Amino acid sequence: MYWLLFATLSVSVAAALVLVPSVRMFACRIGMVDKPDLQRKLQTKPIALGGGVAVFASLLIATLFALAVDHMFLGGTLHGFHRKWVLLFLAAGSILAVGLIDDRFALRGRQKLVLQLLIVAVVAGSGTMIREISLLGFELPLGPLALPITLLWFLVAINALNLIDGADGMATTVGCIICTGLGILSCRSGISLNGVICFSLAGSLLGFLIFNKPPASIYLGDAGSMMIGFFVAVLAMWSSVKESTVLASAPVAILAIPLFDSSAAIMRRWLTGRSIYATDRAHLHHLLQAKFGSHGMLIVVAGLCMVTTSLAVLSTFFELPWLAAIGVCFVLGMLVLTRSFGYAEFRLVASRLLGAYRSFSTSRLECDKRKLERQHTLQGSGQWETVWEPLVEFAKTHDLASIKIDLNMAWLHEAYHASWQSVRLPEKVNQLSLTVPLFTNQTKDGSEMAIGRLQIIAPANSPDTYREVSHFIERLEELGPQIDHVISQIETGQQTKWSGFTWSRRHESQRVETINH
Known part of the structure; x- marks a missing residue:
């Protein structure tokens, strides 16, 4: 039948x-x-x-x-x-x-x-x-x-x-x-x-x-x-x-790959302060495609799904529920350990937990003095610390309570998130919070595009706070060219990599043709 x-x-x-x-x-x-x-x-x-x-x-x-x-x-x-x-x-x-x-x-x-x-x-x-x-x-x-x-x-x-x-x-x-x-x-x-x-x-x-x-x-x-x-x-x-x-x-194990991808996406957006409806190019398929190519990505994904599905089915037939769990842990562990997918999200969670522990273990007298700093390259290899480190120096010099930057350039496969803040922030009624969008014109068609945001929190204890805000606005005029410079370096590196790949393929083709003749 x-x-x-x-x-x-x-x-x-x-x-x-x-x-x-x-x-x-x-x-x-x-x-x-x-x-x-x-x-x-x-x-x-x-x-x-x-x-x-x-x-x-x-x-x-x-x-x-x-x-x-x-x-x-x-x-x-x-x-x-x-x-x-x-x-x-x-x-x-x-x-x-x-x-x-x-x-x-x-x-x-x-x-x-x-x-x-x-x-x-x-x-x-x-x-x-x-x-x-x-x-x-x-x-x-x-x-x-x-x-x-x-x-x-x-x-x-x-x-x-x-x-x-x-x-x-x-x-x-x-x-x-x-x-x-x-x-x-x-x-x-x-x-x-x-x-x-x-x-x-x-x-x-x-x-x-x-x-x-x-x-x-x-x-x-x-x-x-x-x-x-x-x-x-x-x-x-x-x-x-x-x-x-x-x-x-068994059913959960069979659905392990899409569930892991969607959970990581929600976690990534939530921990970086983005909307859960925001789009990016940091999903499982995007990272595997960049690493293995379009066809290689499908082969890898099919193999991973077949492992979790096969072990899930076997766990049901042989009444061994732990077998499905082993399959899921093996596949997800391989993705994270090889940094193919999930590693950035793992670091975000670990960093947040470590920050919570340090905040909990810090004495009351040290709360206002101790600072927590986190940097996460979520995707890509851009030298974003050249943008971030001057911002941290600015925050220290002007006695800010917190500064955060979040960048997402989908067309470049680049994403970066960093934060610096006091263990204890000022009370809501005594703080000034300002969030500004960040732009670049280093796009394929030369148009201006929002690529992220910068947020500061300053103690609002006196009218001097207004002066700090004005200094911050002046700093933004320098920030744009720095971001554009990093993007230009990334695009140059990608073009060089692609040109080298094309030359290698052309050279190999000519060599094979010569041998055939």
């Missing part, structure tokens, strides 16, 4: 291969494309969006095919398309619609979050609820926390797949492997409709990957990545030993 899974997988792949070119052509015709902006979207030309529509349609076709075959030849072993499945597809279609609106008109982050919440609340209200947590053999009933935990799970899964969709083929590859793993979990005691849908979605993504692999000719868009995240959230719950226990070792 397992032949039905392979037949469904084949139908979904074939449907995607047929539908994607049509969706791509229609998206280009109506102007639903992702345009390069020379800042964060660095592709060379506009790329069609709306790939999620083709994936959703392929999934629906394959599911209906499986149900028809089951009804005609297998006696209805899948038990038909009941109410919960209808609701699942209606909710997924609604998520898809929200994503399409976002792709076309660019919704604000909070608007998108509210719409997501309304949709998943309907699904949770229908009975799809996490009522207990089971990790490493320990079970914890949630009681009144069941609903908020369920809603949080849905939102985390939806946005984790959305956040990881920032490079050609990334979310498609990860989603395909995750759905395959969930499909195997669903069918461990026999074929089920849950397993059929998992394999259908995996097949749809596999077919879509033909057009989405580097260089991509069509993107999933927010519509596709959010829709996949929603399906994964629900199917993970229904793939568990108990439908009410999604936060178990």
Whole structure:
């Protein structure tokens, strides 16, 4: 009977291969494309969006095919398309619609979050609820926390797949492997409709990957990545030993890579004072792409996902929940220890904890004298200390209580964060706080662009504070050229590196041609 899974997988792949070119052509015709902006979207030309529509349609076709075959030849072993499945597809279609609106008109982050919440609340209200947590053999009933935990799970899964969709083929590859793993979990005691849908979605993504692999000719868009995240959230719950226990070792381990990426992004933005809706190029795929190239990044990500998924599946079959935990720890540990991803966030957290310890252990008499300084190169190799160190000297000279700088240059893959402050800041009523944006014109098109912010806190004990602010404003006039100089050095280094790479490839090609002749 397992032949039905392979037949469904084949139908979904074939449907995607047929539908994607049509969706791509229609998206280009109506102007639903992702345009390069020379800042964060660095592709060379506009790329069609709306790939999620083709994936959703392929999934629906394959599911209906499986149900028809089951009804005609297998006696209805899948038990038909009941109410919960209808609701699942209606909710997924609604998520898809929200994503399409976002792709076309660019919704604000909070608007998108509210719409997501309304949709998943309907699904949770229908009975799809996490009522207990089971990790490493320990079970914890949630009681009144069941609903908020369920809603949080849905939102985390939806946005984790959305956040990881920032490079050609990334979310498609990860989603395909995750759905395959969930499909195997669903069918461990026999074929089920849950397993059929998992394999259908995996097949749809596999077919879509033909057009989405580097260089991509069509993107999933927010519509596709959010829709996949929603399906994964629900199917993970229904793939568990108990439908009410999604936060178990196996489902969480299968989702380890996107969950780690989204958690690191939120932590990075929160600890640097940025909005959690802010965009950057410090996600897992961005760093791996810079290190291994587009195709190498996909191979590495696929390998990592296969390790966590395989061990998660084995942990379920052999009833060894710790096996899934070992797989997750191994993969995430390798990423951090090799400084491929997560190392900067680890340093941010460690630095914040160390600062809290030093603040707690400092005596009252030393609080006003002792200073805490932190510098973090979050991404890139720019010599930002040449900008930061004079600022610290300025803060010491003018008796400031705190000074912080946060820089984010997505098009250069550069990000820097540093802070210097007293252990005990002045009381709110006795402090002057000033935050100013920082700009550069060292962009690809020569336009002015905000690249970060500088914040100071000064004790406001007398009118002399105004004089300190004026000195600070004067200092800003010197800061701009210093930032531009560092950016110029970075761009020169990148051009030199690229020119050397091009010359090496050309020289190697000429050498091979000479040998052939």
